Amino acid sequence: MKGLIFDIKKYSIHDGEGIRTTVFFKGCPLNCLWCHNPESQSFKTQIIHYSDKCINCKTCEIVCKKHAIKVIDKKVYIDNFSCDLCIDCTKSCPTGALSSIGTLYSVDEILDEILKDKIFYTNGGVTISGGEPFLQINFLMALLKKLKENHIHIAIDTCGYTKFSNIKNAAVYADQFLYDLKIMDPVLHIKYTGVSNEIILENLEKLSNIARDKINIRLPIIPTINDNLDNLSQTANFLKKLKISKIDILAYHNFMVDKYKRLNMDFKLKHIKKPKDEEINSIVNFFRSQDFTVEVGG
Ligand SMILES: C[S@@+](CC[C@H](N)C(=O)[O-])C[C@H]1O[C@@H](n2cnc3c(N)ncnc32)[C@H](O)[C@@H]1O
Ligand code: SF4
Numbered sequence: 001m002k003g004l005i006f007d008i009k010k011y012s013i014h015d016g017e018g019i020r021t022t023v024f025f026k027g028c029p030l031n032c033l034w035c036h037n038p039e040s041q042s043f044k045t046q047i048i049h050y051s052d053k054c055i056n057c058k059t060c061e062i063v064c065k066k067h068a069i070k071v072i073d074k075k076v077y078i079d080n081f082s083c084d085l086c087i088d089c090t091k092s093c094p095t096g097a098l099s100s101i102g103t104l105y106s107v108d109e110i111l112d113e114i115l116k117d118k119i120f121y122t123n124g125g126v127t128i129s130g131g132e133p134f135l136q137i138n139f140l141m142a143l144l145k146k147l148k149e150n151h152i153h154i155a156i157d158t159c160g161y162t163k164f165s166n167i168k169n170a171a172v173y174a175d176q177f178l179y180d181l182k183i184m185d186p187v188l189h190i191k192y193t194g195v196s197n198e199i200i201l202e203n204l205e206k207l208s209n210i211a212r213d214k215i216n217i218r219l220p221i222i223p224t225i226n227d228n229l230d231n232l233s234q235t236a237n238f239l240k241k242l243k244i245s246k247i248d249i250l251a252y253h254n255f256m257v258d259k260y261k262r263l264n265m266d267f268k269l270k271h272i273k274k275p276k277d278e279e280i281n282s283i284v285n286f287f288r289s290q291d292f293t294v295e296v297g298g
């Protein structure tokens with residue numbers, strides 16, 4: 001069994017407690033308009049092009065057996081219908097302007113990578129993120145078991161959109177869930193993420209009944225979309241009802257805009273600016289004043 005992974009990031013300090021290795025699973029059932037990992041959304045290998053590295057040599061065109069790639073003025077056009085993702089073009093590119101995203105790994109291959117850094121895991125561990133880890137449930141479960149056998153602290157970074165039985169099974173091994181709440185209104189949730197939040201909220205309630213202490217809620221703050229008092233109050237009330245107290249506030253950033261261009265994906269939130277520090281502070285105070293334990297980042 002193999003899993004489709006798009007990155008393994010070492011020495012991360014933003015994906016849970018301590019120093020961590022984060023394994024990014026490819027594929028996601030949501031497509032949040034602000035997603036900073038657009039390369040994670042498709043459950044397929046993808047070709048990315050860095051035009052600043054392209055020398056217009058057209059080697060990629062020559063090696064492509066399917067005649068699926070064209071280069072015009074250092075811009076690459078791929079006919080997705082003809083392309084079979086053989087990645088010959090990326091291997092032949094002399095400058096690294098073309099590269100592929102998404103590699104198949106066995107559990108043992110990932111474990112080997114992770115164990116190289118075990119010495120750093122005294123306060124940290126491994127975070128499984130993505131994309132959505134629960135989309136590759138069999139691979140996820142096999143990896144969790146191996147990590148536990150090796151006494152590694154495990155965090156799962158999830159949007160919660162999966163069958164509850166998957167979350168319940170993972171909770172046997174996971175030490176921490178970094179569980180996102182994006183928007184409380186179901187209609188707006190569909191508008192901005194592509195799916196309803198009904199299952200996400202139901203799953204959080206069920207998880208709180210079996211593993212409340214393992215839950216850290218993550219609230220990405222996206223100006224004009226979910227930073228209004230109505231959404232924040234609904235979030236606070238829901239969490240109080242479930243007796244969940246730990247919240248990480250993630251301020252929206254747009255470092256990923258160029259990635260959308262390179263992947264030929266449309267970025268629809270160009271008009272949105274990152275929130276000011278004062279706004280984030282007032283959101284932190286809003287939750288702290290209601291006895292939540294709040295961190296920024298996390
Ligand atoms: C890329 S997601 C992967 C895990 C899972 N799919 C989820 O959404 O929780 C990891 C975290 O990044 C956050 N995130 C995504 N795009 C962001 C952005 N533009 N600015 C700040 N945080 C962002 C998400 O809210 C989530 O907490
Ligand atoms: S991945 Fe293969 S088929 Fe697709 S454009 Fe590159 S060489 Fe051609």
Ligand code: SF4
Nearest residue numbers: 054055057058060093
């Ligand atoms: S092989 Fe690489 S450098 Fe040459 S045209 Fe294709 S993308 Fe550009």
Ligand code: SF4
Nearest residue numbers: 028031032035131159
């Ligand atoms: S759920 Fe996570 S990975 Fe999926 S699109 Fe949203 S932010 Fe990106």
